[in-house]
Amino acid sequence: MNLAVRDIRHHLGRFILTCLGLALLLGVVISMIGIYRGLVADALVLVRAPQADLWVVEGGTRGPFAESSRLTYDTRNAIARIAGIAEAGAVTYQSVQIETDGRRQRLFVIGYEPGRPGQPHGVIEGHPIDRSHFQLIADRRSGLALGSTLRLGGDDFTIVGRTAGHVDSAGNPVIYMTLKDAQKLQFQLLGGAARQQAARGETANRNQVNAILARLPPDGDVAATVAAVERWKHLSALSQQDQENLLLGAVVDKARKQIGMFTVVLLTVSTVIIALIIHTMTMDKIREIATLKLIGAPDRTILALIVQQALLMGGISFVTGAGLITAVAGYFPRRVIVEAGDIAVLAAVVVVVCALASLLGVRQALRIDPARALGG
Amino acid sequence: MTASPAPLVSLRGVAKHYGEGSARVDALKPLDLDIQAGTVIGLLGPSGSGKSTVLNLIGAIVEPDQGRIILDGETVYDGGWRRRDLRRLRLEKIGFIFQFHNLIPFLTISENIEVVLTLAGRTKAQARRRAAELLDYLQVERPQAMPSQVSGGQAQRVAIARALANSPRIILADEPTAALDSERAGIVMDLLRKVAREQGASVIVVTHDEKIMARFDALHVLRDGILVEPS
Numbered sequence: 001m002n003l004a005v006r007d008i009r010h011h012l013g014r015f016i017l018t019c020l021g022l023a024l025l026l027g028v029v030i031s032m033i034g035i036y037r038g039l040v041a042d043a044l045v046l047v048r049a050p051q052a053d054l055w056v057v058e059g060g061t062r063g064p065f066a067e068s069s070r071l072t073y074d075t076r077n078a079i080a081r082i083a084g085i086a087e088a089g090a091v092t093y094q095s096v097q098i099e100t101d102g103r104r105q106r107l108f109v110i111g112y113e114p115g116r117p118g119q120p121h122g123v124i125e126g127h128p129i130d131r132s133h134f135q136l137i138a139d140r141r142s143g144l145a146l147g148s149t150l151r152l153g154g155d156d157f158t159i160v161g162r163t164a165g166h167v168d169s170a171g172n173p174v175i176y177m178t179l180k181d182a183q184k185l186q187f188q189l190l191g192g193a194a195r196q197q198a199a200r201g202e203t204a205n206r207n208q209v210n211a212i213l214a215r216l217p218p219d220g221d222v223a224a225t226v227a228a229v230e231r232w233k234h235l236s237a238l239s240q241q242d243q244e245n246l247l248l249g250a251v252v253d254k255a256r257k258q259i260g261m262f263t264v265v266l267l268t269v270s271t272v273i274i275a276l277i278i279h280t281m282t283m284d285k286i287r288e289i290a291t292l293k294l295i296g297a298p299d300r301t302i303l304a305l306i307v308q309q310a311l312l313m314g315g316i317s318f319v320t321g322a323g324l325i326t327a328v329a330g331y332f333p334r335r336v337i338v339e340a341g342d343i344a345v346l347a348a349v350v351v352v353v354c355a356l357a358s359l360l361g362v363r364q365a366l367r368i369d370p371a372r373a374l375g376g
Numbered sequence: 377m378t379a380s381p382a383p384l385v386s387l388r389g390v391a392k393h394y395g396e397g398s399a400r401v402d403a404l405k406p407l408d409l410d411i412q413a414g415t416v417i418g419l420l421g422p423s424g425s426g427k428s429t430v431l432n433l434i435g436a437i438v439e440p441d442q443g444r445i446i447l448d449g450e451t452v453y454d455g456g457w458r459r460r461d462l463r464r465l466r467l468e469k470i471g472f473i474f475q476f477h478n479l480i481p482f483l484t485i486s487e488n489i490e491v492v493l494t495l496a497g498r499t500k501a502q503a504r505r506r507a508a509e510l511l512d513y514l515q516v517e518r519p520q521a522m523p524s525q526v527s528g529g530q531a532q533r534v535a536i537a538r539a540l541a542n543s544p545r546i547i548l549a550d551e552p553t554a555a556l557d558s559e560r561a562g563i564v565m566d567l568l569r570k571v572a573r574e575q576g577a578s579v580i581v582v583t584h585d586e587k588i589m590a591r592f593d594a595l596h597v598l599r600d601g602i603l604v605e606p607s
Contacts, residue, residue, distance in 0.1 A: 001487060001494055003480075010482030010522075291478045294437065295492050295538070296467025371437045373478055374428060374550045 003292075003301070004308035007285070018277055019317045025273065026350065027321035029266045031332070033342050034325060036259040038335030043169040043252050046108075047243050050091070050118045052213035054225060055243045059234040064093050064210040065169070065243075066250040073183075073207045075235070076113075079214055084225045086217045089116025090209035092182045095172070096152060100143065107142060107175050108168035109152075111182020117213040120176045126161035133181055137161040142173035150175075153185040169247065171334040179209070267353060274357035278310045282361040286368055293370035306361045307354075314354035318347060382449065383410035384545055384578040385434055390443030390453075392429050403429040405601045406443065413545065416565075416572050416579040418589065421598035427582045430598070431548050434580065435470055436462040448545050467496050471539030475551035477531040479523040485534050486511065486519035492541040510537040514567060529560035536567055540575070547571065549581040558587045565591040 008015045046065065055064075056071070056079050063069025073090055080088040092111035097104060112118035114129050120137055126146050129135045136157040138144040141164075149156045157177065166174040177185070183206045188194070197203075216225060222239045229237035238246065282289070289302055322343055329336040387409040393402045404426040411417055419427045432438040433445065436452060436459075445453040448469050452458050459465050466472075479488045486507045493503035511519050514533045523531055532552065539547050549568065553561035565588045572579045581592070589595070597604050 001483075001491055001500070003482075003491075006487070007482040287478065288480050288482075291474075291480065292491075293463065294435070294466065294472055295495070296463045297491075297495055298463055301495065369437075371428075371432055373472070373474060374431065374437075 002308070003305045004312060007281075007305070008309065008312065015313070019313055019320060022270070022273065022277075022313065022317035023320035023324060025266065025270050025321070026318050026346075027325045029263055029270065030322055030325045030338060030343070030346060031329075031336055032259050032263045032266065033346065034329060034336035034338045035332070035334065036256055037337035037339055037342065038332075039169075039255050039259075040248065040252055041337055042167045042171055042335055043247050044244060045166055046093075046110075046168055046174070047240070047247055049120055049122075049166060049174075050089075050112075050213050051121060051215070052117050053216040053220065053222060053240055054085070054214040054229070055238040055240070056088075056212040056214060056229055057210075057236050057238065059232070059236050061236060062238070062246055062250075063236075064091075066246050069210050070208050071210070071212060071235070073179075073209050076209070076212050078232075079212045079229065082225065082228050084216060084220050084228065085214045086220070087117055088212050088214040089113045089118040090179055090212055091118040092179060092186055092208075092210045094182070094186050095168075096185070098150065098152070100150070103143075105142065106170075106172045107138075108172050109182060109185065110174055110176050111179040111186075111209075112176060113179045117215050118179075120161075120163055120166065120174075122163055122166075123161040124164050126159070128161055129176065129178060130160070132178055134158060135160045135177070137163060137176040139163045139166040139173040139175070141165075141167060142175065144175070153188070154190055155181070155184075157181070165335070167335070169252070183208070267349065270350075271353045271357050274310060274314060274354055275360045277313065278306060278358050278361035279364065281309060282306060282364050285365075287373060289365050289368050290370050290373035293368065294373045299366060302365050303362055306365050307358045310354040310358035310361070311351065314350045314357075318350045381412065383446075384413040384448055385409070385411040385580070386444075386446040387430075387433070388444040388446075390433055390440045390445060392426075392433060392438065392440050402601050404433070407601075407603060409596065409603065411578045411580060413576045413578055414572050415593040416569050416581065416591070418592035418595045419580060419582045419598065420584070420595055425598040426601040427598055428550065429601075431550055431580065431582055434546065435472065435548050436465050467492070467542060469544050469546055471542070471544040471547040473532075473535050473539045473547065473549035473552045475554045477523070477528070477535040477555075479531055479534055479538070481523055484520050484522060485516065485526065488523065488534055489538050489541050492538055496542050506541065507537070510540055513537075528555055529563065532556060532560070532564055533567070536564070536571070540571060543575065545575070545577050547577055547579045549579060549583075551583055551585070552581060553583065553585045553588055561585060561588055562591070 057063040057069035058071055061067045061069045076088050076090040090113060094109050095106055096109055097106050123137060134155060134157050136159050138159050140162045144150060144159050146159055146162055148159050187206045226237040229235055326338050329338055387407055389406045391406045392404040393400055395401055419430060421427050433440055440453060452465060489507035489510055490503040493506055514537050516530060516533050553564050568579045571577055
């Protein structure tokens with residue numbers, strides 16, 4: 001006969017409400033971890049999307065994400081000719097703010113050379129860019145519909161393809177355009193600014209890019225190629241892994257620490273709350289526990305009653321919280337990734353938390369004098 | 377001439393005090409008490425006279441300062457506990473009946489009895505069978521009802537059934553009729569007398585309840601921790 005289950009069944013309404021509250025709390029813990037995973041995944045999307053082996057950037061910088069980087073466009077040809085490099089493509093990165101249907105949003109614009117490294121993979125609707133100008137591939141999170149037009153820098157662009165999950169490290173949706181369009185958007189001045197530039201006899205330098213992406217053959221030696229590129233002092237080269245580490249270190253590390261600390265705080269709060277609930281439940285059963293002791297129940301029976309209730313409460317709350325967050329993860333403004341591994345680790349943590357939280361109740365229960373069952 | 381049988385409960389020079397120094401209270405001064413099998417005895421006295429202490433000492437709930445306690449032929453205390461597992465001792469030898477029945481509210485009537493049996497090592501089926509027998513014996517209906525769903529008199533019968541579950545030979549009852557009217561109090565006392573006779577048990581009842589005084593085989597009166605003659 002399981003006394004813990006019997007007691008829960010007797011106070012089912014109260015138990016369900018308690019579990020629901022705890023489930024929301026544990027759901028917040030799970031969502032914090034999910035937000036962190038989403039942050040990492042979002043941060044890496046940009047770096048992984050072009051499927052490059054090597055990132056060539058301005059010498060002495062760690063661009064193009066952690067620091068700004070500018071190179072002349074013709075660097076791409078020089079890089080492509082280095083022994084050990086299979087192909088190379090120039091890319092630009094910039095942020096723009098647009099207003100569609102009265103709604104402002106930021107977009108991350110990637111300019112690339114069609115047919116070369118840098119073009120998006122995973123176009124899920126429509127087709128890749130097949131003209132030199134005025135075509136866009138937009139992530140569906142931007143809300144831009146296939147076939148619709150978007151005015152940018154004085155030109156109208158048609159959405160010809162859509163991607164899914166392509167966002168920058170801040171969670172802004174990415175749009176792709178040709179390098180030429182992107183250079184014009186980034187460097188050509190408009191209106192009064194353009195007229196003032198012309199009056200001063202200057203012309204816009206649209207011959208710049210932010211990075212050169214290179215792919216190596218399958219047996220290529222990344223380290224040797226990096227060394228070869230860096231013989232040119234005005235260039236720096238980063239392997240794909242270096243770029244990922246850099247981005248995670250520069251962009252995500254503080255967020256990771258912040259979320260990690262917040263998670264620890266929430267787990268501590270959960271422990272205290274479970275401990276208080278178990279304490280209250282034990283206080284409510286003082287006479288019953290005293291009676292059980294008096295009629296001969298060993299300590300392990302009393303201990304099982306308290307610990308099993310704590311574990312059941314934690315288990316049910318955790319499963320409910322995890323289910324709830326998994327169900328609503330898609331509605332968060334930023335990506336929330338609930339991974340099975342994280343759930344398993346957190347489940348183990350919750351078991352430990354519940355066991356710890358029940359200690360207070362167990363200590364209290366074991367100190368109850370069986371004589372309290374006697375008398376009025 | 378036949379020798380009188382050994383008492384089922386025997387206290388020899390048993391004393392108990394609480395607190396020390398100026399706060400010291402001698403709850404029970406050295407006491408000798410023998411209770412025979414098959415009898416129902418009443419333990420009377422004003423509040424603080426030591427009645428509950430006697431019950432707690434026989435029930436191995438509190439440790440005496442001195443003396444010897446023999447229960448069912450086994451010396452359980454003689455200057456120190458002779459048994460390490462006192463809860464087991466209670467489970468095997470002693471049944472408790474309380475003033476407010478003290479049934480476990482989250483267990484059914486039947487489960488309240490089964491729990492004592494399973495703690496003593498009976499299987500689930502054995503426990504269920506024995507609980508059914510006891511409830512039938514004490515004429516308790518609705519074994520699957522919760523304690524809150526039955527009357528006070530019925531609940532007290534269940535408490536008696538629970539006390540009898542492991543066939544203990546010593547039954548300690550603390551004000552078992554205090555919460556009952558005269559009729560129900562009489563029924564409970566008759567039941568205890570029946571149990572004492574049929575099972576050869578000693579029933580020790582702590583009470584203030586005047587309406588049941590006539591139903592004891594013997595009355596013992598405590599005053600200031602000393603046994604005195606009943607007036």
